[in-house]
Amino acid sequence: MVYFAVQYGQQDTGSTAPLVGQSGSYLSTLESKHGALKENRQVSPKVLSFDFYKTNGSVASGFGLEVHSYKKKYTFENDPSQVDISAVGFLYGLNFYYRGDFWFPFLGFGTGNYSAKVKEELVTGNSTTYGTVFGQVDKPFYYKFGVRIPLNGLGIILTQQYISANFDVSTENKPLSLGGTATFIGLYYGF
């Protein structure tokens, strides 16, 4: 069985993934210099996923690939400084399903990589500094659980996901959390 899914939702990058997450201090360090962030730490990733599994009675095990992508601009209370963040996560891992009559609960875990770009424009007095940092998180970790509700070949998927992916921003030498706690809803097609 193979599933393709498109999901959309909210991800709180300021919320540490329980058990595996570490908080990022990059933005809080900038807050101490430029004032509080005007925006919250929520981002809105688009998620494309591909899963396959083999069944064994009413349980199934399988493997999935996911591409997450989001952008976010942060500004500060005390000055016109701004930071643009864009991230693309390519995640993969094992999934386990229970095949019920009307719904298929699942859980999964895995790793992958995140590519990110952080573009800074920081104002201090009359001076503005610029910086662009590219980078990759090599070994993020995630776990998730959720449910698929099949409606013939199509269906609805709900996912709660926890991602640990800290990216070291070299300008401040501080970690920026690209993961966090996420809730997604979407459609899938299975065949």
Add this chain to the structure above:
Amino acid sequence: MQIELIYCDKFLHKLKGITLGFIFTGVVAKIQGYPRYLCFLFIYMKIKGLFKLLSAFIISIAWNNSAQAGSINSGLGPLEIRPQFIVSQPFLAMTPENSSTLKGGESRLSVGIEIANTFVNTQGPTEQITKKEVARGLTKEDFYDKNGDAGKGYSLYLDAETKRKNLKYNYGLSDSLEFKLEIPFLSFDGGFMDSSIESVHNLIGISNFKQGGAYRALSERNKYDYYVVKDGEFVYASNQIIYNVRGEPSMGLKWNLSEGGNVMPAVTLKLSYKFANSDRSGEQKLVRSGGVDWGHYLILSKGFDKWIVYFGDGKTRIGQNLGFASSMNHQFMSLEYRIEESSSYVFQTVSQSSIFPETAANSRSTSGENQEQRNSNLSVATSVSAFGYKYFSGPIFWKTGFVQDYNNFGNETDFVLFWEMGVHW
């Protein structure tokens, strides 16, 4: 007898008037209606115009069929392609590989070619290096920042296609231990892919005048220029094409610790060792490090009916790093879909740390993006994705595919085509 297919390829190496090499010939024929596979390896030697075929007919065996590789947790295996970035070509780099090994006494001989197009112009944003400067001949001052200062860290102008030809021999020492010997031959030239890559960029809306298109439009197509500058001094400065220069050979051992089962994955440990050749005179310095490198890969694989997933985590230790990184980390994930017993599609993603070590360069500037910011991406890890097809027909095997980088960090190839063919007995 009906001949259905003949394949012939050669690896030749010239040294002081003597040409040495191998000629590989594969023949697929039908004899009395049954397919037969014949494979010949000739050792070729030519001394100052005198042609001499020293030894022919090392292998000439016919088979009716051969067992296909694979178990419930392994199939035809991942795409065995190393990082092809031109700066890392002289060093060992670990390649993804199948978790299964050849059985005791089995052999596999193959030839392959990997053609990699790389274009990086760290001076593109300020247009310090364009067609005009390249035609005049680049100097190290072309890599200084706009204030005329030699920046810290690395600056690059890479416009090259590398062709890495490999001759590989694998042998099953036991049912779970496999030996490998590999000899590369490298060519660096202007290649043929630039116009196609630029056309694809245009098609998908990436400007060849901007960073996304690597500032390709500032340069001539299909030219060869290889310039690496560190702290204002040239590490490499070459625009002379090289052909089939023999790199340093490597050997490896692969140990299948467990074939796994319905729940547990297969587990394999792979070790590789690159021999040192201290002769780095002339063009050989572009393809040889002169030091011993070694590395490992721990490989896991798990089958889900027709799908097989492979994971690997490994490291290459570089003995003579020539000022570059002293080690490189590698991870891969490979997804194989077995169309049938003898053929598979493979999707693969590989991440690796950079060949460029971190520098003391400051990544902030008060005057807009400076050179160090543009180059700061060179020391970060990067990823590529690959797609390929593997096919076995009796003892003959064949694979082909391509590799594409997807985060455009400037320390990776743009596009790679690869192909390999061999015989298994």
